[in-house]
Amino acid sequence: MSRDNTNNAVTNRLSARPKRLSVAVILSVVFLVLIAIQVLFPEAIATHSPITIDPLAALQPPSREHWFGTDNLGRDLFSRVVHGSAYSVSIGFGATLIALAGGIVFGALAGFGGRWLDQALMRFNDVLMALPSILLALVVVALLGTGLVNTLWAIGIGLIPQFARLVRAEVLVVRNAGYVESAVGFGFSKTAVVCRHVIPNAIHPVFVLATISIGGSILAGSTLSFLKLGPQPPAPEWGLLLSEGRSVIEHAWWLGVFPGIAISLTVLSVTVVGKSLQKRYLQKES
Amino acid sequence: MSLLRARESAIAPASAVPAAIAEVENLNISFPAGGEGRHVVRDVSFTLHPGRVLAFVGESGSGKSVTARALLGLVGDNAQVRHERLRILDHDYSNATQVDWRRIRGAGIGYVLQDALTSLDPLKTVGFEVGETVLEHRLKTKREIRSHVVDILGRVGIPDGERRYDEYPHQLSGGLRQRALIAAGIAAAPRILIADEPTTALDVSIQVQVLRLLKQSQEKGLAILLITHDLTVASTFADEILVFRQGEVVERGTAGDVLSRPRHAYTKALLQAIPGQQTRGKRLSPLPPLDLVRLRPPSASGGDGGDILEVRNLTKTFHSSTRHPRVAVDHVSFSLEYGRTLGIVGESGSGKSTVARIILGFEHADSGEVLIDGKPWSALPETKRRPRRHLVQLISQDPLGSFDPRHTVLRLLGDALGTLPAYRNTAKRDARSYELLELVGLERLHALRRPRELSGGQRQRVAIARALAVEPRLLVADEAVSALDVSIQAQILDVLRDIQKQLGLSILFISHDLGVVQHISDSVVVMKAGRVVEHGDVNAIFSSPKEPYTRELLNARHSLSHFRPAPVDAI
Numbered sequence: 001m002s003r004d005n006t007n008n009a010v011t012n013r014l015s016a017r018p019k020r021l022s023v024a025v026i027l028s029v030v031f032l033v034l035i036a037i038q039v040l041f042p043e044a045i046a047t048h049s050p051i052t053i054d055p056l057a058a059l060q061p062p063s064r065e066h067w068f069g070t071d072n073l074g075r076d077l078f079s080r081v082v083h084g085s086a087y088s089v090s091i092g093f094g095a096t097l098i099a100l101a102g103g104i105v106f107g108a109l110a111g112f113g114g115r116w117l118d119q120a121l122m123r124f125n126d127v128l129m130a131l132p133s134i135l136l137a138l139v140v141v142a143l144l145g146t147g148l149v150n151t152l153w154a155i156g157i158g159l160i161p162q163f164a165r166l167v168r169a170e171v172l173v174v175r176n177a178g179y180v181e182s183a184v185g186f187g188f189s190k191t192a193v194v195c196r197h198v199i200p201n202a203i204h205p206v207f208v209l210a211t212i213s214i215g216g217s218i219l220a221g222s223t224l225s226f227l228k229l230g231p232q233p234p235a236p237e238w239g240l241l242l243s244e245g246r247s248v249i250e251h252a253w254w255l256g257v258f259p260g261i262a263i264s265l266t267v268l269s270v271t272v273v274g275k276s277l278q279k280r281y282l283q284k285e286s
Numbered sequence: 287m288s289l290l291r292a293r294e295s296a297i298a299p300a301s302a303v304p305a306a307i308a309e310v311e312n313l314n315i316s317f318p319a320g321g322e323g324r325h326v327v328r329d330v331s332f333t334l335h336p337g338r339v340l341a342f343v344g345e346s347g348s349g350k351s352v353t354a355r356a357l358l359g360l361v362g363d364n365a366q367v368r369h370e371r372l373r374i375l376d377h378d379y380s381n382a383t384q385v386d387w388r389r390i391r392g393a394g395i396g397y398v399l400q401d402a403l404t405s406l407d408p409l410k411t412v413g414f415e416v417g418e419t420v421l422e423h424r425l426k427t428k429r430e431i432r433s434h435v436v437d438i439l440g441r442v443g444i445p446d447g448e449r450r451y452d453e454y455p456h457q458l459s460g461g462l463r464q465r466a467l468i469a470a471g472i473a474a475a476p477r478i479l480i481a482d483e484p485t486t487a488l489d490v491s492i493q494v495q496v497l498r499l500l501k502q503s504q505e506k507g508l509a510i511l512l513i514t515h516d517l518t519v520a521s522t523f524a525d526e527i528l529v530f531r532q533g534e535v536v537e538r539g540t541a542g543d544v545l546s547r548p549r550h551a552y553t554k555a556l557l558q559a560i561p562g563q564q565t566r567g568k569r570l571s572p573l574p575p576l577d578l579v580r581l582r583p584p585s586a587s588g589g590d591g592g593d594i595l596e597v598r599n600l601t602k603t604f605h606s607s608t609r610h611p612r613v614a615v616d617h618v619s620f621s622l623e624y625g626r627t628l629g630i631v632g633e634s635g636s637g638k639s640t641v642a643r644i645i646l647g648f649e650h651a652d653s654g655e656v657l658i659d660g661k662p663w664s665a666l667p668e669t670k671r672r673p674r675r676h677l678v679q680l681i682s683q684d685p686l687g688s689f690d691p692r693h694t695v696l697r698l699l700g701d702a703l704g705t706l707p708a709y710r711n712t713a714k715r716d717a718r719s720y721e722l723l724e725l726v727g728l729e730r731l732h733a734l735r736r737p738r739e740l741s742g743g744q745r746q747r748v749a750i751a752r753a754l755a756v757e758p759r760l761l762v763a764d765e766a767v768s769a770l771d772v773s774i775q776a777q778i779l780d781v782l783r784d785i786q787k788q789l790g791l792s793i794l795f796i797s798h799d800l801g802v803v804q805h806i807s808d809s810v811v812v813m814k815a816g817r818v819v820e821h822g823d824v825n826a827i828f829s830s831p832k833e834p835y836t837r838e839l840l841n842a843r844h845s846l847s848h849f850r851p852a853p854v855d856a857i
Contacts, residue, residue, distance in 0.1 A: 178688040
């Protein structure tokens with residue numbers, strides 16, 4: 001009996017702790033740390049220069065010298081993939097930051113601006129949400145032109161409607177909370193109430209959406225580059241690598257496979273980590 | 287009457303009591319989860335008899351509900367249940383399996399949950415909900431069920447059962463919903479009914495109806511286990527009372543004995559804490575008075591006999607796209623003098639809270655106006671009113687909802703103090719916050735907690751400290767003690783009275799609880815359907831009400847408390 005009790009106590013203490021991380025989450029975090037190292041110190045990892053052309057070594061399969069093989073200009077694919085991670089990561093984070101900022105501004109305006117502004121903003125939002133965000137991004141690129149920074153804006157703006165809708169929904173809930181009314185009762189101005197109580201309390205689920213949309217942004221960035229609408233050659237952006245490899249894929253499979261794996265694993269890891277954060281948040285809420 | 291009956295049964299020989307249909311001996315329940323293991327019920331024994339009512343009385347967390355759930359095998363998977371005997375309806379349930387329990391739930395023991403609002407499935411019709419148990423236990427066929435349910439609905443006093451059968455919970459009023467729940471509890475003709483707080487959150491007149499209904503079932507031979515925090519309800523209704531405290535039964539006996547000759551200090555304290563006519567001017571809790579004189583702002587003389595609050599002809603109509611416009615407040619006028627307490631009583635939907643919201647400036651009146659300190663208030667534009675908002679502060683029923691969940695108590699108080707020019711400095715703010723906490727009877731260590739980590743009474747004290755921080759002249763207490771246990775309610779009522787006496791504040795005290803209003807108010811406004819029915823001195827209104835509605839309210843309360851506890855010797 002007493003031994004049963006102690007056993008129970010032990011298991012209970014374990015289950016009282018936050019749930020154990022799954023293997024998938026741990027692997028994802030490890031992979032993301034590797035990516036982060038690549039972004040910060042690409043020279044330390046890359047074996048060659050990503051842009052040096054060596055026609056004699058063109059289209060070589062993976063070997064000891066060239067781990068991922070070489071492309072049709074003889075550039076080392078492994079080094080290009082390593083250097084390319086900076087593009088993907090900056091698109092992922094940059095676009096999400098733009099979407100976050102835009103979403104908070106429009107969502108808060110809609111949630112607080114009264115009925116007419118709310119209706120106007122949200123109906124416009126509905127129109128934008130009816131279009132796939134990649135299509136929206138194409139329109140922005142068509143207007144702004146290609147390049148890394150423009151890609152970033154294109155994808156970020158395409159994501160704003162989702163964020164705006166979520167922020168508005170959260171603001172509408174928090175706006176009616178007792179503590180908001182209570183702050184009004186103490187004589188705080190409307191701006192003070194919004195900045196001190198409404199936005200901080202509405203922001204949590206928005207951050208969760210942000211972690212998940214980083215993965216989506218990376219994918220969207222690669223898609224645009226693949227269509228030659230993102231960063232321009234000789235930049236080693238992953239989508240661009242895929243696109244360049246496409247014409248010779250029958251002779252050089254490695255040109256499609258390695259950048260493809262890089263994109264897939266990064267997006268997968270970010271999404272797995274994002275979902276796990278989301279789960280934790282939901283648990284904390286309940 | 288029931289006093290007599292209870293006494294009789296106490297005197298009558300044991301053979302007069304019908305044989306027990308449920309026996310529980312030395313029940314112990316603990317939840318090993320959470321470190322050292324919480325022992326929530328200790329050595330509780332009781333028996334249920336046909337045609338008799340046993341009441342479990344106690345405050346929240348005293349273990350009364352979980353004890354009752356043990357009769358249904360519903361304590362929970364993570365609980366350890368031990369007992370020497372558990373016999374229900376002549377069967378031993380010591381080692382019952384889930385299948386055994388399922389067989390007895392509903393059919394052998396009916397269970398009426400608290401809170402009819404959330405206990406009925408909003409997507410199911412009333413008829414389905416009531417008939418579900420009967421079908422589950424195959425007591426009737428699908429063809430017979432409709433007439434059976436309509437019959438049950440009629441028995442619990444739901445008129446027009448044929449029509450109600452197809453209606454959804456939201457189409458029923460609170461009283462009807464509670465009856466529907468009881469109908470579901472007795473539909474399968476159980477021999478035992480467990481009613482967990484069946485009248486909490488109901489208006490007093492509906493409480494009486496629901497209790498009458500339970501009484502009828504009892505007279506037909508049902509054994510009832512009533513769980514309540516309300517001693518008055520237990521006393522009118524129960525044959526035997528068990529008083530729970532921290533998982534233990536501290537007192538048991540016939541209703542008459544427990545109420546008129548309580549033996550345990552805890553029962554005595556509980557009885558003394560019930561507010562009403564006999565407690566006016568007395569302290570309800572054994573705690574010493576607060577010392578608030580330090581808090582008195584030098585400017586707060588104000589006792590020049592004027593009115594802090596004047597409400598003139600307020601009218602407010604709510605428009606809705608789906609329903610007819612509803613007149614929530616209809617030409618309401620009253621006033622409140624400096625340093626006095628005005629009670630507003632009325633049942634739910636009488637407009638009392640809307641009046642409070644207009645006074646607090648959270649809602650605009652369609653016509654009429656509110657004056658604070660003799661100056662315009664409701665007519666002011668928000669920017670002009672803002673600098674004076676600190677004069678009127680709210681103490682709400684739900685203090686937790688009025689605190690930003692991210693902030694500590696220290697920060698909550700500091701934020702409120704920050705609106706005063708004298709407390710722009712952080713160090714000064716912190717010092718003052720600690721002082722305020724001490725003054726309302728909290729400790730320094732509470733300052734760094736978040737509101738979620740405090741008990742209900744502590745939260746309400748923080749709410750009071752925060753309201754006092756900004757040097758108000760008028761406190762609006764909207765059902766401020768309605769969600770609290772009776773002993774905590776007593777403490778908070780004492781705090782409010784100390785505030786009033788020592789700081790000369792005026793209090794507008796809104797409540798559906800007539801006893802509380804009678805205890806604390808100087809004058810009272812009775813509201814019904816948005817109108818002021820009667821207005822005057824509290825003693826005059828409670829002793830000789832002029833309006834029929836006031837009399838109706840008082841009668842309903844009286845029939846709940848015709849068993850009023852006799853004066854108890856001081857502890």
